[in-house]
Amino acid sequence: MVKALFPLTLKEASVKRRGKTLAGPIDLALNRDGITIVMGPNGAGKTTLLRMMHGIDRLSTGSVTWAVPDTVARAQQAFVFQTPVILRRTVLENLAYPLHLIGMAKKEAEKRALQACADIGLSGHEGLRATRLSGGEKQKLALARALIRNPQVLFLDEPCANLDGPSTREIEALLNQAKLRDTGIIMSTHSIGQAQRLANTVIFMHKGALVEHSPSSVFFETPQTPQATAFLKGDILE
Numbered sequence: 371m372v373k374a375l376f377p378l379t380l381k382e383a384s385v386k387r388r389g390k391t392l393a394g395p396i397d398l399a400l401n402r403d404g405i406t407i408v409m410g411p412n413g414a415g416k417t418t419l420l421r422m423m424h425g426i427d428r429l430s431t432g433s434v435t436w437a438v439p440d441t442v443a444r445a446q447q448a449f450v451f452q453t454p455v456i457l458r459r460t461v462l463e464n465l466a467y468p469l470h471l472i473g474m475a476k477k478e479a480e481k482r483a484l485q486a487c488a489d490i491g492l493s494g495h496e497g498l499r500a501t502r503l504s505g506g507e508k509q510k511l512a513l514a515r516a517l518i519r520n521p522q523v524l525f526l527d528e529p530c531a532n533l534d535g536p537s538t539r540e541i542e543a544l545l546n547q548a549k550l551r552d553t554g555i556i557m558s559t560h561s562i563g564q565a566q567r568l569a570n571t572v573i574f575m576h577k578g579a580l581v582e583h584s585p586s587s588v589f590f591e592t593p594q595t596p597q598a599t600a601f602l603k604g605d606i607l608e
């Protein structure tokens with residue numbers, strides 16, 4: 371049994387570049403609670419916060435820690451970027467790649483990759499060069515590849531930003547399935563509707579600061595700050 375990664379603890383964590391604070395200082399304790407949605411206007415620091423949590427942005431102050439050592443935590447996390455990273459290989463090879471990396475036998479990796487391919491509705495496309503897929507299909511492929519090792523934590527940065535309704539629905543279904551398999555999901559979105567459909571917990575960012583961290587029902591029904599209230603009303607935040 372793999373040791374539980376959560377809680378994730380941020381203490382005075384900040385990222386500064388060229389004298390500018392992109393996010394922080396942030397204090398936050400996050401338990402595994404299904405889907406955590408990060409919201410906030412453009413430039414609020416959502417992407418930076420996700421990257422800090424995943425350990426790919428160097429901290430300028432403070433710390434980000436999991437309940438297990440960093441190397442153990444890292445092996446149990448996956449990150450889906452806003453523009454999906456697709457290998458210039460076939461769809462099947464893209465899916466099998468993370469399994470090869472952890473040393474899984476070729477036959478077993480291929481079996482799992484075939485299943486994952488079917489799960490995202492891409493059966494028949496196994497041998498296609500993945501760079502030929504449509505934007506929505508690439509996003510589903512990136513998500514399936516991130517999930518194929520059953521990570522304890524999955525980060526996603528606006529995975530549905532350029533997708534239409536049906537593709538968004540498919541991605542959301544995959545996320546809900548992963549949640550049922552106990553993957554903790556931390557994801558940014560601009561869509562209030564998507565946040566309402568998916569979130570168990572909401573983090574609201576504004577100007578690099580973490581302004582609100584509440585259960586979804588509290589955030590949407592009785593937001594605690596003027597910034598979140600204005601954002602939910604559709605006002606433009608300065």
Ligand SMILES: Nc1ncnc2c1ncn2[C@@H]1O[C@H](COP(=O)(O)OP(=O)(O)OP(=O)(O)O)[C@@H](O)[C@H]1O
Pocket residue numbers: 387388390391392393410411412413414415416417418419
């Ligand atoms: N390397 C960098 N150097 C300087 N400023 C940066 C750098 N990277 C990001 N920023 C700035 O940091 C701020 C936070 O950026 P971030 O990408 O985290 O915001 P965001 O909430 O994800 O925005 P969006 O909704 O547009 O994706 C922005 O003002 C951005 O311009």
Ligand SMILES: [Mg+2]
Pocket residue numbers: 416417418527
């Ligand atoms: Mg962003």
